Amino acid sequence: MYRILAKRELAPKIKLFEVCAPEMAEKARPGQFIILITHERGERIPLTLAGYDAKKGTITFAFNEVGKTTKQLGLLEEGNCIWNITGPLGVPSEIKNFGRVLCVAGGVMIAPMLLQIRALREAGNNITTVVGARIKELLFFEEEMKAASHKFYVATDDGSEGYKGLGFLKEILTKDKFDRCVAKGPVVLMKNVSEITKPFGIPTTVTLTPIMVDGMGMCGVCRVTVGGKMKFGCVDGPEFDGHKVDFDELISRQRMFLPEERLSSLLWEMQGGCSCGGK
Amino acid sequence: MAESKPKPKPKKEAVRMPKQEPLTRRQNFNEVALGYTEEQALEEASRCLQCPKPQCVSGCPVGISIPEFIKLLKEKKYEEAINKIKEKNALPAICGRVCPQEEQCQKLCIMGKAREPVSIGRLERWLADWERKKGNVKAEKTAQSTGKKVAIVGAGPAGLTVAADLAKLGHDVVIFEALHLPGGVLVYGIPEFRLPKSIVQAEVDYIKKLGADLRLGYLIGRIHTIPEMLKTGFDAVFIGTGAGLPAFMNVPGENLGGIYSANEFLIRVNLMKSYAFPIFDTPIRIGKHVVVIGGGNVAMDSARSALRLGAEEVCIVYRRSREELPARQEEIENAEEEGIVCKFLAAPIKFTGDEKGWVKAIECVCMELGPPDESGRRRPVQVKGSEFVMDTDTVIVAIGRTPNPIVQSTTEGLQVTKWGTIVADENGKTSIDGVYAGGDIVTGEATVISAMGAAKKAAQAIHEYLMKK
Numbered sequence: 001m002y003r004i005l006a007k008r009e010l011a012p013k014i015k016l017f018e019v020c021a022p023e024m025a026e027k028a029r030p031g032q033f034i035i036l037i038t039h040e041r042g043e044r045i046p047l048t049l050a051g052y053d054a055k056k057g058t059i060t061f062a063f064n065e066v067g068k069t070t071k072q073l074g075l076l077e078e079g080n081c082i083w084n085i086t087g088p089l090g091v092p093s094e095i096k097n098f099g100r101v102l103c104v105a106g107g108v109m110i111a112p113m114l115l116q117i118r119a120l121r122e123a124g125n126n127i128t129t130v131v132g133a134r135i136k137e138l139l140f141f142e143e144e145m146k147a148a149s150h151k152f153y154v155a156t157d158d159g160s161e162g163y164k165g166l167g168f169l170k171e172i173l174t175k176d177k178f179d180r181c182v183a184k185g186p187v188v189l190m191k192n193v194s195e196i197t198k199p200f201g202i203p204t205t206v207t208l209t210p211i212m213v214d215g216m217g218m219c220g221v222c223r224v225t226v227g228g229k230m231k232f233g234c235v236d237g238p239e240f241d242g243h244k245v246d247f248d249e250l251i252s253r254q255r256m257f258l259p260e261e262r263l264s265s266l267l268w269e270m271q272g273g274c275s276c277g278g279k
Numbered sequence: 280m281a282e283s284k285p286k287p288k289p290k291k292e293a294v295r296m297p298k299q300e301p302l303t304r305r306q307n308f309n310e311v312a313l314g315y316t317e318e319q320a321l322e323e324a325s326r327c328l329q330c331p332k333p334q335c336v337s338g339c340p341v342g343i344s345i346p347e348f349i350k351l352l353k354e355k356k357y358e359e360a361i362n363k364i365k366e367k368n369a370l371p372a373i374c375g376r377v378c379p380q381e382e383q384c385q386k387l388c389i390m391g392k393a394r395e396p397v398s399i400g401r402l403e404r405w406l407a408d409w410e411r412k413k414g415n416v417k418a419e420k421t422a423q424s425t426g427k428k429v430a431i432v433g434a435g436p437a438g439l440t441v442a443a444d445l446a447k448l449g450h451d452v453v454i455f456e457a458l459h460l461p462g463g464v465l466v467y468g469i470p471e472f473r474l475p476k477s478i479v480q481a482e483v484d485y486i487k488k489l490g491a492d493l494r495l496g497y498l499i500g501r502i503h504t505i506p507e508m509l510k511t512g513f514d515a516v517f518i519g520t521g522a523g524l525p526a527f528m529n530v531p532g533e534n535l536g537g538i539y540s541a542n543e544f545l546i547r548v549n550l551m552k553s554y555a556f557p558i559f560d561t562p563i564r565i566g567k568h569v570v571v572i573g574g575g576n577v578a579m580d581s582a583r584s585a586l587r588l589g590a591e592e593v594c595i596v597y598r599r600s601r602e603e604l605p606a607r608q609e610e611i612e613n614a615e616e617e618g619i620v621c622k623f624l625a626a627p628i629k630f631t632g633d634e635k636g637w638v639k640a641i642e643c644v645c646m647e648l649g650p651p652d653e654s655g656r657r658r659p660v661q662v663k664g665s666e667f668v669m670d671t672d673t674v675i676v677a678i679g680r681t682p683n684p685i686v687q688s689t690t691e692g693l694q695v696t697k698w699g700t701i702v703a704d705e706n707g708k709t710s711i712d713g714v715y716a717g718g719d720i721v722t723g724e725a726t727v728i729s730a731m732g733a734a735k736k737a738a739q740a741i742h743e744y745l746m747k748k
Contacts, residue, residue, distance in 0.1 A: 023502055023503070024502065027501065027502050027503075037459055041552075041558065041559045041560060042560050043551065043559075043560035043561040043562075044459070044551070044561070068560060069560060083459075084459040084495060084496045085496060086457065086458075086459065086496035086497070086498060087498075087501070087502070088501055088502070089498065089501060213543060213546055213547060213551065213561070214457075214458065214467075214546060216457055216498050216683075216685070217523075217524055217683065217684070217685070218467070218523045218524060218525070218542050218546065218683075219525065219540060219542050219543035219546050219547075220525045220527065220540040220542060220543055221539075221540075221543045223527075223534055225534060230527060230529075230533070230534070235684075235685070249534055249636075252536065252635075252636035253534065253536065253636075255536075256536045256537075256564070257562045257564065259564075260556065260557075260562030260563075260564065261562065263557060264556070264557045264560060264562065267557050268557075
C-alpha cells in the first residue's frame with residue numbers, strides 16, 4: 001500500500017499525486033515510469049514519473065482522467081492508499097550536456113517534462129521550451145516551465161493562448177540552431193514534432209506510451225517498430241529516436257481495446273462511480 | 280464379492296481421475312481434474328507394491344520418499360503422509376497437479392511395466408488437498424534462528440522452494456517479487472482450470488507461515504540491485520527470475536491488432552483475471568476463429584483458455600507432427616476432448632489485417648520433417664509452393680519464452696551464457712560469491728518441478744555457505 005501525501009488538480013481532469021515510496025524515490029531517474037494498480041480487481045497502468053524526492057521519500061506523477069482506472073484514481077484523496085505500485089521501470093532519459101535543447105511537451109506529459117527540463121538544465125544545456133494543449137484551460141506549470149527554461153513558448157490547438165498549432169516550430173528551428181529535441185505528449189504531437197525536426201537533422205527523442213500490462217518485458221503488448229525492428233516500450237524504452245518510430249502503427253495499437261475501455265468506464269459510471277473496486 | 284485373499288493382486292489399471300465433462304468444462308474456468316475421493320485414493324494407494332528398492336524416488340527431481348508416503352496413506356495416517364512429502368516438497372498441491380509425473384516418478388514405477396504405473400501425482404494431490412480442506416496447515420520451524428539473511432529474487436516455483444527450505448533451517452528470508460502477486464508462472468502462466476490460484480495462495484501462505492517475508496512489486500535490478508543487497512545486510516542471494524520474455528516469429532504483420540504473445544494472453548487471463556472482465560478491469564478481446572501457434576503446454580493452455588472465453592473454433596498450428604508435440608499427453612487429450620483442432624506440419628509466414636489494423640488472415644506454408652537437428656528432433660523444412668491461407672481474428676503466439684534479462688544486465692561480474700541464462704554449477708553457485716541461481720533462469724524454459732529440484736540443491740548449498748561464513 002502506498003499512501004498519497006499530496007494531491008493537486010493541475011487542470012481540469014489532470015491531477016498530480018505525491019506518494020510515499022522511499023525505496024523508489026531513491027532509485028528513480030528522469031524518464032522512468034511506474035505501474036500502479038488502484039485496487040485488487042484493478043488493471044495495471046503505466047504512468048511517467050513527474051518527480052521524486054529521496055530526502056522526503058516520495059515520488060510524484062500526474063495522470064489524465066480518461067478511463068475507469070484513472071477516474072477512480074482521481075477520486076482518491078490525501079491519506080488514501082494505492083494498492084500497489086511497481087517502479088521505477090524503464091530506461092532513464094539520457095541526461096548530459098547536448099548544447100541547445102528544444103523541449104516540446106503537451107497534455108499530461110507537461111508534468112514529467114518539467115522534471116526532465118530541470119535535469120537537462122542542471123547538466124548545462126540551454127533550454128527552449130514549448131508547451132502545448134488543446135485549449136488554454138488545459139495548460140499548467142507555465143510559471144515553473146518558464147523559470148526552468150531559457151526561452152519559453154506556448155501553443156494551443158485553437159489559438160486561445162500563444163501560437164496556434166505547432167507550425168511555428170519551423171521558424172524557431174530556422175532562426176536558432178538546436179543540438180537536440182525532446183518531445184513528450186500525445187502520439188500525434190510527437191509524430192508532428194519528429195516530422196518537423198527531421199529535415200533540420202536534429203536528433204529527436206520521444207517518450208512512447210503504448211498499452212502495457214506487466215511493464216517489465218513479459219507480455220509484449222507494448223511492442224513498437226523502431227527503425228524496422230521490434231522493440232518493447234517498457235524495457236527498451238520508453239524513450240526512442242522519433243525519426244525512426246512507426247507512429248501510425250503505435251496509434252493503431254493504442255486503440256486496440258478502445259471498445260472494452262469505453263464499456264468499462266461506462267458501466268462503472270452507471271454503477272455510481274466509486275473508488276473501492278466494486279466490492 | 281469373491282472370498283478375500285490375504286494378499287490380493289494389485290489391479291493392473293490405475294483408478295481414473297474424475298474430470299469435468301468436456302462440454303461443460305469448455306464453458307468455465309473451474310478446475311478440470313476434480314481429484315480423487317478418499318476411497319479412490321485408498322484404492323489407488325493399495326496398488327503400490329512397496330518395492331524394497333523403489334525406482335520411483337530416483338525419478339523425482341526433489342527426491343520425495345514416495346513408497347513411504349503411500350504406505351502412510353494406505354494406513355490412513357494422512358497427516359504423517361503429507362508431512363513425509365513436505366520434508367522434500369513445500370508445494371505438494373501444485374506439484375500433484377502440474378508435474379509431468381509420466382516422465383518422472385511414474386515412468387520408473389514397476390507397476391508400469393505390466394500395465395499402468397501407480398498414480399503418484401494424484402495421491403500427492405489428494406493428500407495436499409486433504410490437508411488444505413482440513414484447515415490449520417502446520418508450518419513447523421524446526422531450527423533456531425541463525426541470524427543470517429537471504430534475499431530471494433522471484434516468487435516463482437524456484438524462489439518459493441528456496442524460501443521454504445531456508446526458512447525451515449532458521450535463516451531470515453526476504454522474497455522480492457516483481458509482479459503484484461506471488462507465484463510467478465504459477466499465477467501468470469498456468470490457467471485457473473489446471474491450477475486454481477487459491478491453491479497457489481495457500482502454498483504461499485504456508486511459506487509465509489514458515490517466516491518468509493514477501494515484498495511485492497519489486498523489480499530487482501531497477502529498484503535494488505544484487506550488489507547493493509549484498510552490501511546492505513543480505514548474506515546471500517538466490518536468483519529465480521525465470522523465463523518470462525515472449526518470443527516472436529519475426530514475420531510480417533506480427534504487430535497487427537488481435538495478435539497476442541501467449542504471455543500477454545495468459546497474463547491478462549490468469550494474473551489479471553480478464554475472463555471476469557468487466558468485474559476485473561483488465562480487458563481481453565477474443566474473436567471467433569482463434570489460431571494458436573506452437574505445440575507446448577503453453578500453447579495448449581492458451582487454446583483451452585480461448586475456448587473458454589467464447590471462441591467458436593480454436594486451431595493449433597504446429598510446425599512438426601503429432602509425435603513431436605512437446606505438451607504433456609494428458610493436456611493434448613484434454614484439449615482435443617474439448618474440441619480443439621490441430622493443424623500439424625504448418626508454419627505462419629505472414630499475417631494480413633483489415634482496414635482497422637486488426638488481423639484477418641494468416642498465410643502458412645506446409646512443412647515436412649527432414650533429418651534430426653541438434654535437439655534430436657527432426658527438423659521441419661518448408662515445402663515449396665504449399666502456401667495456404669487461414670481466416671482468423673485472434674492469434675496467440677506460443678513459441679517459447681526466454682530468460683528475464685534485467686538482473687543479469689544490472690549485476691556486474693555475473694556470468695551469463697549467449698542465450699542469456701545465468702551460469703551456475705550443479706548446486707546453483709554463480710560466478711559471484713554468495714549469489715546462487717536456479718530454475719528457468721539457469722536452464723531456459725523447463726518445468727515447475729525441475730526448477731524446484733534445482734532450488735532444493737541451491738538451498739542446501741546456500742545453507743552450507745552461510746554456516747561456514
